[in-house]
Amino acid sequence: MGYVPNTEKDKKEMLRLIGVDEIEKLLKDIPEEIRLKKELSLPSPLSEIELKKEMLILSEKNADLLHYTSFLGAGAYDHYIPSVVEHMASRSEFYTAYTPYQAEASQGMLQSIYEFQSMICELTGMEAANASMYDGASATAEAAMMALRITKKREVLVSSALHPNYRMVLKTYLQGIGITIKELPYKDGITDADAISSSISDNTAAVIIQQPNFFGCIEELSAINTITHKFGALFIVSVDPISMGILKLPGELGADIVVGEGQSLGNSLSFGGPYLGFFATKKEYIRQMPGRLAGATADTQGKRGYCLTLQTREQHIKRERATSNICTNQALCAFAATVYLSVIGKEGLKKVAELCLQKAHYAQKEITKIKGFSSPYSAPFFKEFVIKTPVSAERIFKGLLKENIIGGIDLGNYYPELKDHLLICVTEKRTREEIDRLVSKMTEMAKHGG
Amino acid sequence: MLERLIFEYSSEGKKGYSLPEIDVPAEPVEKLIEQRHLRKELPELPEVSEVEVARHFTRLSHENYSIDSHFYPLGSCTMKYNPKVNEDVARLQGFTNIHPLQPDALSQGALQLMYELEKYLAEISGLSRVTLQPAAGAQGELTGMLMIRAYHQSMGNPRKKVIIPDSAHGTNPASAVLSGYEVVEVKSDNEGRVDLEDLKKKADAECAAFMLTNPNTLGLFEKNILQISKILKEHEILLYLDGANLNAMLGLCRPGDMGFDVVHFNLHKTFSTPHGGGGPGSGPVGVKESLVSFLPVPVIEKKDEHFYLNYAHPKSIGKVQGFYGNFGVMVKAYAYIRTLGNSGLKEVSENAILNANYMKKRLEGYFELPFKVDCMHEFVLSGSLQKKAGVSTKDIAKRLLDYGFHPPTVYFPLIVDEAMMIEPTETETKEVLDRFCDAMIAIAKEVKENPEIVKSAPHTTPVARLDETKAAKELDLRWKGKIS
Known part of the structure; x- marks a missing residue:
């Protein structure tokens, strides 16, 4: 089965207007040497009944957490994910929408992004948040790159108590542009403060700490913040958003960029994705931020409305001088997080x-x-x-x-x-x-x- | 009446959640974590009831266009219908409620699905292996370019430059720079395709790769692709395909057969997974044999009917995602390919091409058509005639909203003045295509007879035209009120 509604009659009428007698004639720009002469070796098409059965069998080969x-x-x-979260995120007005570039036709999504940005600011104690990044790991890497841009320095210090996978992603992101990454050892479950003092220098662009860290332990952010700023580096903190219900705000402690994995906010485990990265910073650094931003404005009648803003930072306008290459983000996951934070x-x-x-x-x-x-x-x-x-x-x-x-x-x-x-x-x-x-x-x- | 902000519904004591009572002996929080680590004030999140949350977001949904409610002919975005059965199967507990770090033996279904999806994408593209890890096209580009860098490095020199056509997506140059390369632009010829002479001038041993979109962003097949490939081979420059337009190739031709070494896919375009209002997408990357050893880890392998995640891949570029990518999106793309098979995929591309050519034919007398050749799955018009009458492409786009259509991609590609890039996809009926063309023709007439109605559009949306300059000047990115 397929999803093509054209009937043979439709196709004939369309071809007649175009002025050719068969679709094949429209393919003449594909050189003959590279036309595929064989059938793709794929399984035979399935009906909806067959597909559902196959997918159920496949899904049951996994041990889902209801049974463990x-x-x-x-x-x-x-x-826990409240039922209302899934219901709202399953509304096709949201999940089948495109990126809200046409603001007047996308007020629902834009307003929810504005609400999301507001909530992330509240959670982290920061002044501005973007519309989402791919996940916590890539958000951390993007934060490092932003710090490199701002400070124009070439070295990053990262705690070895930052999630090992995040450190791998960071390394991958920075390998092309040749940045040095120094790992700080941990001691008694938290980043070794003495090691920070001995490793940091005027060449350090950023210090990256996870709160609570990979071991679950609570880091001494205040002390690290002081050393970091003494050397003119930016302080990047990757936080668990749920912990922000009780822990001190990284913003209040002086962090310059706060990122994190937002999956805990109403998104299912889904074998590792789709999740969402959140990304927040101080007002002075807004123009250096990666990713989309929704802003409030007014229409020609003076009515409140929302649109994407500061797009001149982004790749579709700035191209090779963009703050990041990100385009598609994790909008629907951020939407689920917004519903979650509303209801919780x-x-x-x-x-x-x-x-x-x-x-x-x-x-x-x-x-x-x-x-x-x-x-x-x-x-x-x-x-x-x-x-x-x-x-x-x-x-x-x-x-x-x-x-x-x-x-x-x-x-x-x-x-x-x-x-x-x-x-x-x-x-x-x-x-x-x-x-x-x-x-x-x-x-x-x-x-x-x- | 516009919907208020969720914060504006808040009042103290209202609650929308239901949590269990604590069932373990509790201790004072300050005894578990020293006071200095604790937050003094609670975050200003709304205090609202569940019914208010449900109504708020449902009302917001009514202020939004979507593929389920509207035609979305956005060029380069492939806004095709998102089949409902794919949504159903992706929501099975065995797919949503599994942890990425549970043992491989407990994740055999997920690993099998990923393993097979990789194989399908490799077959469709004519490449050796695929990684599913990148979360979107741009991350796929970064992954692909870092593999190219690693490849050249392994040959002794990572090289300095990447060649990109002037008609390319903005992500291409941004990803090239992020991978440590300088961008060299190659011109389009007067037919809208890569200018071979210019390419010959720019291709040298300092170039690591040529990033090309095919069909290109004008909707034209790069019919000189074999010559392009030959020019590049002379300097051992790798050929990268931005797979945004793969919807025109399924079952008809394969990037691997035309010389591409690296290809990224957009599962949220070609393979029907929904765009989610801007994401999540999924941007797998396929490579030729010579680049397989650089793929991100873990690589999914199969041994004696057992699937496993293999991290022992010493030349790998590393990881680009915390885990394995947007698995939930992969499930939908897998279901789509299983539903369509070879014949269904070929039908997709043929009808996407037919629909685009039909619309082009219907509209070419009313708008300027900068490149008068057969297109593939999309085509670009210019609003330059209308611009002379004082009406911009932006005005036309906004006016389309009044006719009940999402506008095409506008002002892209950059090499066409007042560009409108139209991609109907294969999932629209002829009736819808006709109604859209009728609306475009009616607007062209309005431009002549009553331009003001176009210039002041939209008139029927929940808000009138929004002031984007004000948004950028008087930045307001968050609610700043205080909850009572």
């Missing part, structure tokens, strides 16, 4: 954050009571924490999996020195019963040596 108890986090989080609201965000905090601390406390399981770091944490395991983390992980529990992330995969460490995440969706079951399985494994 997951303590996975590390940049993708199993937070001021008090709700704090509640979600507190539920995560309390449950994660309960889990950590119970796990560390088990003989052989310990907490290697003393730094405070939010919803994720590191546990040192008595046998290899891989063995614990596999044992839990037998009980349909996904027991976190084996940190040895990212940090060779942390082979016997698990990164465990507890969101508001995990119940005490689920946490207790995790603890009791771990206890059994401790007794029987895994």
Whole structure:
């Protein structure tokens, strides 16, 4: 089946007007040597019934989190998504719309982007936010590039407690333009302050820190901010938006650019995407920002309306001198985040954050009571924490999996020195019963040596 | 009456969420995290009820054009219909509710889907392998250009320049610069295609790649593509295809067979996934065998019926996304290809080309047609005749809104004055194409008889023409009120 509505009669009429007798005649600019003489080797077309069945079978080859108890986090989080979010994001007036370049026909999307920008400013304590980036990782890389543009320096300092995948993306983005990236070691779960002091110099364009960091620990942002600015570098913080329900605002602490992964705000896990990066900065740097911006204005009758603005920063106008090459962003994911933040609201965000905090601390406390399981770091944490395991983390992980529990992330995969460490995440969706079951399985494994 | 901001519905104590009571022993927050790390005031997010949220966003939806409600002949954007069954299958729990870091053994369906989608795209484009990681076309361009850089580096010299036609999308030069290259522009000839003489002058051993769109942004097939490829080969310059216009090639010809080394796809254009009001898209990149070792990690492999993510790829350029790309978008594109198969895809391109040529024929007597040749899936008109009468292409675009149509892409490509770039796609009926052409012809008549009505358009949209200068001058990017 296909989606082409032209009938044979339509085609004939159209060809007649064009003045040719067959479609083939319209293809004469394709050189004969490169015309495809064979059929594409693809599976046979499916009817809707067949497709649905095949897709269901394929989807069921995945273990979805309804059937597992997951303590996975590390940049993708199993937070609650209120039903109204999906319903609004499923409205085809939004999901089948194009980028709102024609403002008068796109007020719905533009106003929601303006609301999104406002909410991100509120969450981060910054003055301006854009309409979204691809994800938290690329938003972090774009922040680094913006700092390089502003400071005209050639070196970036990045905490090794920034998500390892974000660091990889950063490296990829900066490899072409030949920028030096220095990694700052971590100590007791947070970025080593002494290492910052000894690594930073007048050549440093930016210092990049994650809050809470990859280990779930809360960084000493205020102190880092002071050192960073002393050397004329910009302070970039990548934050978990849910933690902003209780943690101090990076903007208030002096950050110049605040970015992060917005998936937690009403977007499903979806095997890693589509998610959304958010990107916020100070007023003075607005013109150096990447990505789209919606602004309020008025129409010829003086009525309030919205349009995309400062487009002269963007690739379709500035071409090789644009602030970024980004065009398509993650608009619908940002829209879902806007609906989420509307419905969760001021008090709700704090509640979600507190539920995560309390449950994660309960889990950590119970796990560390088990003989052989310990907490290697003393730094405070939010919803994720590191546990040192008595046998290899891989063995614990596999044992839990037998009980349909996904027991976190084996940190040895990212940090060779942390082979016997698990990164465990507890969101508001995990119940005490689920946490207790995790603890009791771990206890059994401790007794029987895994 | 225009819809208010969600913040303007807020009042203290209203709530729209439902969260469980805490079921673990709770401790004071300050005991868990020192006070100095804690936020003093709550964020000024709205306090509203669920019904207000539902009504607010539903009303906003009524102020928006979309492909489900309107024809969208945006050139280079391929605004085709987004099949509903693809939305349904993409929302299956087994696709939405899976974590990117769950073990491969628990993600076999997702990995199989990605593995097969890569294979399909490789077959459609005539290339060796594909990465699905880039989130959109521009990120695909960056990925492709970094692989080209890595390739030349492996040959001893990354080279300095990238050649780009003057008709190219803005993302091309922006991506080339981001990859560390200088841009060299090559002219279009008087037929609207790459000027071979100019290309010969500019191609040298300092050039790493030529980034080309084919059919180009004028909707014309680069019929000298084999000569272009030959000129480049002499200097070992790689040929990059901006795949924005792949909708004209499906099953008819393949980039790999015409000399392209690297191709990016736009699943949100050619493969029917919705644009989402500006995203998410998906921008996979296909490469020839000689560039396979530079693909981003992880690469999806299959061994004895088991699919797995392979990070052991030492020459890889690294990662461009936190995880594996926009998986949810890939599911829809996969479903689309499975629905259409070879015959359906070929029908797509043939009808896209037929529709564009039909519209071009119907409109060419009323607007200037800068290049009087057969087009592929899109064509470019110039509003220069109307401009002489004091009516700009922007005015015509806004007037189209009054007739119930989204305007074409305007003022692009840059080499055509007052450009209007029209791409109907294959999913529109002849009746819609006719109604659109009738509207364009009626507007051309209005320009002569009653230009004011065009210049002051739109008249029927929720707001009249918006003041973009004011928006840029008096920047207002966020709500600054205080919630009571």
